[in-house]
Amino acid sequence: MNWLKKTFRLGEKIRKIFKKRPTKDDIENSDWVSCCKGPINRKELEENLWVCKYCGKNFRISCIQRFDIFFGQNRYEILKTPMPSEDPLNFESYKDKILAARKKTGQDCAVMIAKGKINGIEITAGAVNFDFIGGSFGAAETEAFIFGVQYAINNSTPFCFFCKWWWTKII
Numbered sequence: 001m002n003w004l005k006k007t008f009r010l011g012e013k014i015r016k017i018f019k020k021r022p023t024k025d026d027i028e029n030s031d032w033v034s035c036c037k038g039p040i041n042r043k044e045l046e047e048n049l050w051v052c053k054y055c056g057k058n059f060r061i062s063c064i065q066r067f068d069i070f071f072g073q074n075r076y077e078i079l080k081t082p083m084p085s086e087d088p089l090n091f092e093s094y095k096d097k098i099l100a101a102r103k104k105t106g107q108d109c110a111v112m113i114a115k116g117k118i119n120g121i122e123i124t125a126g127a128v129n130f131d132f133i134g135g136s137f138g139a140a141e142t143e144a145f146i147f148g149v150q151y152a153i154n155n156s157t158p159f160c161f162f163c164k165w166w167w168t169k170i171i
């Protein structure tokens with residue numbers, strides 16, 4: 001075998017390795033998540049409330065996952081929050097980012113408000129989804145937050161807001 005053939009075969013091997021690498025979608029839909037000690041089963045991680053049992057890392061969770069943990073599955077009601085103008089300041093490509101984030105998360109904005117009961121006590125809760133443009137607060141998120149606070153005042157319930165995926169603030 002001459003050097004040219006060897007080089008060509010090496011090139012083929014490298015190409016195969018790159019082809020086998022998982023895509024972003026593959027990683028997101030996989031049953032395994034990577035952390036300090038290598039792969040962890042997603043189911044196992046979910047049972048441990050999305051915290052790595054080895055290093056204590058808190059994985060990002062969506063608003064629905066947060067409410068599922070907080071209230072219990074199907075034991076809460078999502079409240080419709082007001083939707084203001086999409087792009088009041090006319091930021092460049094902001095509308096496209098919002099559309100992409102909506103498609104990715106299935107949410108209208110980064111904040112979701114829900115009501116439910118814990119130990120028989122009515123609670124209004126809110127959560128932020130980091131996957132929606134990093135959970136940044138625009139007009140819609142602010143409106144949703146204010147709506148949640150006002151709902152809690154009007155119905156005399158506590159208001160619990162999960163600002164980021166690991167912080168909790170009880171007002």
Ligand SMILES: [Zn+2]
Nearest residue numbers: 035036052055
């Ligand atoms: Zn870890």
